[in-house]
Amino acid sequence: MTDTEDRKPQSDEARGGFDPEITSEFAVPDGLAVPRTGAEPETTSEFAVPRGLDVPPAGAEAEGSAFTTPSTYSAKHPPPAFTPPDGMPKVSLTKDLPWQDRMRTMLRMPVAERPAPEVPQKADESGPAVPRVLDLTLRIGELLLAGGEGAEDVEAAMFAVCRSYGLDRCEPTVTFTLLSISHQPSLVEDPVTASRTVRRRGTDYTRLAAVFQLVDDLSDPEAHISLEEAYRRLAEMRRNRHPYPTWVLTTASGLLAGAASVLVGGDVIVFFAAALGAMLGDRLAWWCAGRGLPEFYQFVVAAMPPAAVGVALTVAHVDVKAAAVITGGLFALLPGRALVAGVQDGLTGFYITAAARLLEVMYLFVGIVVGVLMVLYFGVQLGAELNPDTALGIAERPELQIGASMLLSLTFAVLLQQERSTVLAVTLNGGVAWCVYGAMHYAGGLSPVASTAVAAGLVGLFGQLLSRYRYASALPYTTAAIGPLLPGSATYFGLLSIAQNEVDKGLGSLTKAAALAMAIAIGVNLGSEISRLVLRVPGGAGGGRRAAKRTRGF
16 A cells, blocks of 8 residues: 555545545434524524514513503503502401401311411421310310300311411311311321310300400410410419309399299289299209209209299289299290200201200200199199189280390399300390390281291391400300290290190190290391301402301202
């Protein structure tokens, strides 16, 4: 090989030639037209302007910029809506709406749609102690349920306590004797569940108001209450004594029976006779309670002295209305509070709790029936002339009966251990209820069931308005006000007819009493719901108020 032949391939490579047997991966295929430009043809800059887009001149700004006005805007004719220069005002839902409405609205939402709670700022970053928060929630729910609060409001209170400490995905469950709360930190973590059993029930609306105030303070984002402070306030509520001593409660029981006897046509002698019988029954019931007897037997014993006093006056041929004496004693025993709570739970979808409450009402009512029937039976055997057809002169003294209805509501409020600041309001509410009932039934000639339902509806409406004004429970403003509407006379005449072997007539009168009781309960609940319909509720602007239950039945 010569030197010329050895140097020939090298000269070809130097001139840019290539071997036709070898193809580079960067080579341009044959037949593809590639523009000859100075830039690399295979790359596209992300800042390049797409073809066909009209670009404004360099000195002008494109429409849609944050610093230019839209082309449709006219300074001479601006739109009516505008944002103030200092921004939109912040609305605090805590001060504008009660926590019951806000928490009830979120409970009716699906879990995925509920807004996340705002975690309170704390000194330590470890977060709330979940078991202690759940324990505090259960203790608050126990006090509310034991005090006679409805299951829906108890759930709302428990939900509010959990959210106040930043616990999301909480599901409270309330039945008649069992409370439970479940918290799931996230979708991948195990839930934490705690429960508590309600074994003792007592009527103390002062304590109930204190618990409501604690929940209201916890749900206020401006008030940061620690767990220790909440536990301390809860312990003070449990240690506090009742606002009224025992002798005041016994006197109030007697005055309630006396006012009820005047309400159904009694005179001064009937007033004191009914008061004496009611106070004797109250003391006997306290004695039985101290011995550990069930509440059923306490009602049996408490119903006997008023009936015995009425029978004794009849046997002694004293010219008084014995029926008014016995009826006044029944007013002090009828479980109106439990009846209203049971019907309210049923109407709001808590059927298990409603069934348990109504069963409790039935047991207590049967206890009253047994106690009164025993005395009436022996009175009939002794020759007492008790005529169930005797009409009670109710519509003859409206001014006196209005005063009696207000006294009845006042004493009922004392028996419920209400705060002194709420006694006057519920007393006036009870007087208004009786005025409406008397105007519709006696002056207007309407049926007693319809008149009772309308009067009870006004009680519920006014009670709900007063409770929303004071951010408190509605029970102290409604329970005592329904006292004048309780079916005491219908119950007595039904029992008397049964004692005289007129079972059909007695059952008809007891059915009328049951209808009046249901009218009271439904009317109170309807009045409360009407107040919520006309007042502002969170979420109402978006799609209306949600159903009380997760389903509407279809």
